[in-house]
Amino acid sequence: MATPSSPRFEHHREALGIGEAAPRLSWKTVAPAGWRQAAYEVEVTRSQRVHTERIESGESVLVPWVGAPLESRESASVRVRVVGESGDESDWSEASVVEAGLLHPTDWVAVPVGAPWDEGDDLDARRPPLVRRGFTLGKPVAKARLYASAHGLYEVELNGSRVGDDALAPGWTVYGQRLRYYTYDVTGLLQPGENAIGSWLGDGWYRGRLGWRGGFYNLFGSDLALLAQLEVTYADGSVETIATDDSWRAHVGPIVRSGLYDGEVYDARDELPGWSAASFDDSGWSPVATGERDPATLVAPQGPPVRCTEELAPVAVLTTPSGKRILDFGQNFAGRIRIRVSGAAGDTVTIRTAEVLQHGELYTRPLREAKSTDVYTLRGEGTEEWEPRFTIHGFRYAEVTGWPGDLDAAVAAGDAVGRVYHSDMERTGWFESSNPLVNRLHDNVLWGMRSNFVDVPTDCPQRDERVGWTGDIQVFAPTAAFLYDVSGMLGSWLRDVAVEQLPDGTIPWYVPVIPAHQMWTPIRPGAVWGDVAVLTPWVLYERSGDAGILAAQYESAKKWVDLQDRLAGDDHLWNEGFQLGDWLDPDAPPQDPADAKTDKYLVATAYFAWSARHLAKAAEVLGLADDAAHYSRLADLVRDAFVAEYVLPDGRMSSDAQTAYALALRFDLIVDPELRAAAGARLAALVAEGRNRISVGFAGVNVLSDALTLVDANDSAYDLLLEEECPSWLYAVKKGATTVWERWDSLLPDDTVNPGTMTSFNHYALGSVADWLHRVVAGIAPAAPGYRSIRFAPQPGGGLTSASAAHETPYGRASIDWRIADGVLSVDVVVPTGADAVVELPGAEPVAVGSGIHSFSALL
Missing domain, CATH: 2.60.120.260 (Galactose-binding domain-like)
Structure with missing residues (x-):
């Protein structure tokens, strides 16, 4: 017997006061293995009137509203039932209630x-x-x-x-x-x-x-x-x-x-x-x-509001060399501290927060000009409880002065609690492996995302910045979309990207724009950052199946690619103007993070080709055949120009650097088999020559591991993943990081903070490797939009003996769990009802499966 869930409306977790008059419906069905939906019925009850429609369709994700659109303030109760291919009907689902906000x-x-x-x-x-x-x-x-x-x-x-x-x-x-x-x-x-x-x-x-x-x-x-x-x-x-x-x-x-x-x-x-x-x-x-x-x-909101989602008790109360008292929450996070305190009227408690200690003292230089200080003056009447209302801090440590009484006893009694705040998105992704350091890295990625998804996708939660940098979320969006349902939140933010876009197509570096931006970052076209207009809507479509996001952002995406086309000119090379390039290349000077090894115009032209290709794909999805053909031809022309300009006859590149090869390979810019093999071999050689240290910045970090995997150099990708010396992903873990850092060496090997004035210990961009952990290490990825079809293709390596991942897809929970013992790879996968999958194990032919639980094994 099939059992559908109560329906969901658009991407709302809560459907009170929504802004869509005819919200699309989604539901998940639990049914016996292999069951497939052939039709569904929707019943809408509003003002004592019942409207029912039967639709012959196997779709269950973002299907059209039935009946007349909602009026302002109007509510409706909606339930569904599903019909299988054999004609069997389910019972009606539990009803969900939707209510429109003020629509006019x-x-x-x-x-x-x-x-x-x-x-x-x-x-x-x-x-x-x-x-x-x-x-x-x-x-x-x-x-x-x-x-x-x-x-x-x-x-x-x-x-x-x-x-x-x-x-x-x-x-x-x-x-x-x-x-x-x-x-x-x-x-x-x-x-x-x-x-x-x-x-x-x-x-x-x-x-x-x-x-x-x-x-x-x-x-x-x-x-x-x-x-x-x-x-x-x-x-x-x-x-x-x-x-x-x-x-x-x-x-x-x-x-x-x-x-x-x-x-x-x-x-x-x-x-x-x-x-x-x-x-x-x-x-x-x-x-x-x-x-x-x-x-x-x-x-009306498209995504969830910011809420407190967790409380953290201090793990220690420290006394610094200067005698200050500091609460250590054991975790870097974004939030506030709630206190309960008793004292005399006029007693004042001051709380200063920071991410790190240096020489045993609270270290505030990375805050720059953010004071990050809360002050509470007591009224002097019994036990008083207080939490700031209109601020938020990024911190692990809190220095407390003026506490009346015994601070240690107060903490033990629960009188100082860290409250974690972020947009209250639904958790959808999980990962674990046999390597504890890799697991901690993944936890750090998760905490970095939670800390920086505070209504807008920010760069860091602690200093005088905290803005929605477009390039940062562009590289991190695939990871974000696995870990949480970000469609509503990022869909809303992308609307603001389109609003802030200049008439010529320029995408600002960060959105919303701070109107005094010209004093630091004038709005001008820049690759990687501007490409958020094309690539992030595509990621959301790929992961959620929502073509409506592509439609809503299409004109913005088109304006961006047309601008790139004009700037590149007849030779199709974007080789003029300001660029941030491979931002925060670890070899760049601390105060000049754009001074990377990879030519910034190589980066710009590669992204031009990639965005043009994805715009063509978006046009195809939306049924815009002329646009699809035009931008596909443009992508081919840019690809050919890229190869002619930046790829040498022997397969090496004019910038002999990891990011250059990674972009060329991951973006399918080198298609000639011999050149591609040579470029792949050189990328693997660069990794070995660099002793498996990371040598990429923001433009390369989310493509490097995939590029190695694509050219059968997965061993090199694992070498990079598992390296523990600086710069590497696990270097930060070994240094005690609980979030992903902004710089590979935010904390230097001598345990002092990087001298650059732009140094954060909570920044998600470099954590975009987690998408590779999900898709390649664990082996779960969408093979069709919205995971309607799933690709299970684990590629074990690096001495890992097990890994698992689960993702709450629009159709239900999909998961993979693999183990290695005695040279045998054993794999269990779960495919939700409404989806199918292909299982690809090393050395074996792909196997197509339907919904249900499936087990496989292969000799390694």
Whole structure:
């Protein structure tokens, strides 16, 4: 008997307040091995009306909505049942409920409200306010929804209770064109008669300090304001709306200052107990100042919000040589510390965070100008609990000063807890092997991703930067898409990439753009980074099966490749202009990370060919035959020009460096068999000559291992993986890393921090090797979009005796588990219902299998 899951809508984990009027549906089916779907039925119940349709199709991922589109605020209950090829029908699935948000600008009546004394340009007069309003409910309530956003960050309270559990809302988007709002079910927080709603506000990305070299304030606006609309539906069907307007009131709150880089200063003596309760007297508060916001710019979320997903207790309380007390959480992460403390009014606890220690002391130089300091002043009334609201830090260590009482005893009692924050994506990928160091490397990759997927894909969580560098996520996206369901989050971020794209097709180095960018990184075309417009949508399509992502980003991708074409000119070589090239080549000087061994224009032309090829593939998927033919021809021309310019007659390359060969081989630019074999042999020789040390930067790191595998030099790929001397992946592991570093030698062999001013210990780009671990070491990869077909092809090596990987595909859990004993490779695979697979073992012919559990063995 087949059993379908309750349906999912688009890529939402939660389907309250979505922005799609006709959301596509997906479900997973558990059925006997070999069962195949021939048809499905969808039942949609809305306003007591039931609509049912049967569709003759084997599809179960992102299938079209049935019936009329949803209206704003409308909800529907949806369930499915499936029909097998033999005509057998399943029972109906459990129902899922979807509810549309505010789909039209005219749905909004709220205006932004903030403090009248908030002089946005005067840093001394911008203490974050509280805003509130009381209201009366005179009839029984059937349901209530709160739609909320802000210029800045917000946390809403209703009748003294926190609304939702999201953090740093509404997140970071290109605020002028796209300001996200969230929807909350607040029915249970309302009460008959008198009620009150209020909100904390914080600067956040909107007007807080952003950028390095001192940074800038007010980059997206100078006001700090809540935009909220509480809609109460009474039992009799009537609706009352309590929206932010000039009837709200404002007052100074206990937050003195808050910033994403610098931390939060909080004076509990200024707390106003019960300020968001109905009984609170706000007659001493000031009328709010109202602002403006074009409601056409308000958008519903596509991905999950930031939340606390884990709590970490300190593993040690250290005393430094200078006598300072430091909490060691044993793990580098992005988050905040929650404290419980008792003391006298005016006692002040100061917490400074950092990633590393040097000479036994907290080492803050890698933070550059980020203060990363939280300050709490006690009110002096019993046990007080506090966690910053509107900041986030990247750290492992926290220096604590001013703690009243015994810090060791407090930590033992759980009074200082690390709270891990990131976008609350669904975990979808797992890996393990017989090598503990490789397993720790994979754990580090996972933690690096968690630390840097904080609403946007950032470069690092600790210093005065934390921006969405396009090249970094471009190389890491395949790994990210295995470990977590990133389709919603990255799909949303790619919309911002398209918004920020210049009319000529240029993709900024990071998105959202910090408007004062010209002081550090003028927007100009750059390979690897700009190619995110083409390659990352393709990765999401490949891993999720969602052609809608390709369609949404196609014009942006096309503009980028057309720009590359114009810049390259008739010779099809992109060999002019500024490039970052193989950024952070380990041999580059600490203060000149673009000075790599591989010619930056070789890198640019290789990426031009690769993006043109993928744009052609995207056009083919979307049924754009003319574009597919055009960009396929262009890719061939660029490939031929690349070989003529950069590949020598003997198969060597003009840049005799690992990245040059890796790009040429992985991007299929060298197709002549003799030249390809010679280039592959030279790449393997370079690895051996370099004593298996890594010799690539960002442009080479995600292609190097695959290039070696493709030319039957897998032993060299394993040699690179397992090398423990600097620079290598395991060097950091041996040095005690718990996340992936920005530089191969962020910590030098003498245990001092790299002298470069750009040094992070939590940065995912160099962890993109994990995609190779999943696909080659464990041996699981999509053979068709969305894993509709799976390739199981483990290639053991490096002395590993076992490896396993599992991935929650759109069809269900797929997995592989292999072991070697007495010269025999034993492999177990699981194929979910709705998918099929090909199993390719060393020395054996490929075997096609259907859904179910399958076991194989091969002699090695």
